Amino acid sequence: MIDEGRRGRAASRAALPPGFRSKLLEGLTPSEMAAILAAAKQRRISPNQVLLPEGDSANHLFLLVTGVAASYKATPEGSQLFLRWISPGDAFGLATLLQVQQPYVVTIQAQREGSLFVWEQASACALASQIPRLRENANTMVGEFVARLADALAARASQTAEQRLARVLVESARHIGRAGREGSELRLTNEQLAQMADVSLFTASRQLNEWQRQGILAKSRGKILLRASKRLGSLLSGD
Amino acid sequence: MIDEGRRGRAASRAALPPGFRSKLLEGLTPSEMAAILAAAKQRRISPNQVLLPEGDSANHLFLLVTGVAASYKATPEGSQLFLRWISPGDAFGLATLLQVQQPYVVTIQAQREGSLFVWEQASACALASQIPRLRENANTMVGEFVARLADALAARASQTAEQRLARVLVESARHIGRAGREGSELRLTNEQLAQMADVSLFTASRQLNEWQRQGILAKSRGKILLRASKRLGSLLSGD
DNA sequence: CGCATTGTTGACAAAGTTCAATTTGCGTGG
């Protein structure tokens, strides 16, 4: 998505793409920013690669630079519960900054090619101590994460299969949709959608057909063209 | 752990009961502890009183000293989703310590008579800045809260009505059960249990009767005597 | 004793899942 421009730099040296914004790095002075970037390693990621496995002891802090990732929570039964998409500028592995060692709470898996910054726990903690604003930002992000998680919980407990599917479509369109004149195109199979919405394959198929009949979307194999995501959004709150 | 000795202190002056332990106050020096307690107001709470309403801007930090409270999350449909019991030593309103103003994520409601400490946002923030260990402790608690919330999410998404009910019984026995020789006695109506487990009143009634038939518990009006909470616990993971 | 609260039971409805049988789309190798 973003062309690196200068390809001549050392691959492991951290460099921000133009126009990059992150809540983690907001409000920092140039010298603070330089110190933080100097301590980071840059890494390429490839589709389906697990970037951060739930349950592992938290010892790396990550910042997604380009590409898209998804976060999942494992259920006791062994399935993966989709939580949300991770976009460039989002940080994860924030448990790394806690003084008391804690395990990662969710799994993060890359969806596309992309790149991220990684900090070792030691340097991340050192940076957070030296740069109060960095810890503030991290704490704020944790706060937002908590709010999001709580909302997901409330939603999950009260939404129907149809609503969950609608939510997955709308959110996915925002994060991994390719915009076209006809609408937003998603490269997802019924099975992936069903898994993300926690709905059976068959329910997903039936519901998608229903929406296709209503002109809300068009499907072909492995692809969905979302024409009227608004009408799906209205399923979630209002009607 | 800490015995205050002097009972002659003013009622609104914070005083810890003997044997009181809290993760929030762990590892603090006596002088730090004194500063923290000096800044606190002590308040009595009465049953069903809402201590912290979800959505309100976070401007008070709380520490439950005696009694029991429950935390709930409101669903978009207007019902309350039970999350967990709050016991003495548990803190809540931790969002108060964030620099960026954020709303409370859950509602906390008192279950019994009891008391708690309250800090205004200004003094709580000041204390957290002066006493690094306090902020550390708060961050650790947030981390645990996140883990708990995520587990609740996973559980909710994959558990049956029976399992949810079992979980509510087991957890309630731990937190609000009166231990007797026959087992643990809970003062809860079917309706309360049903609401906590997010199950219909009728499903709750039937399931409880089933368990009574199996000798796992005994019911009378408004009361449940849990004889074999182990067998309920085994429903949650193993069998 | 009267009465409100609490709990029980059965019949039925709704939402989703499961499964088996097919059909559709699409890349590949002959």
Place this chain on the structure above:
DNA sequence: CCACGCAAATTGAACTTTGTCAACAATGCG
């Protein structure tokens, strides 16, 4: 270029779980 083969998608029907509703029973308080 076409037929093959496979993954993806569809469809109907039975089934499971849980909620809904109405009628009724019991409990215990004033």
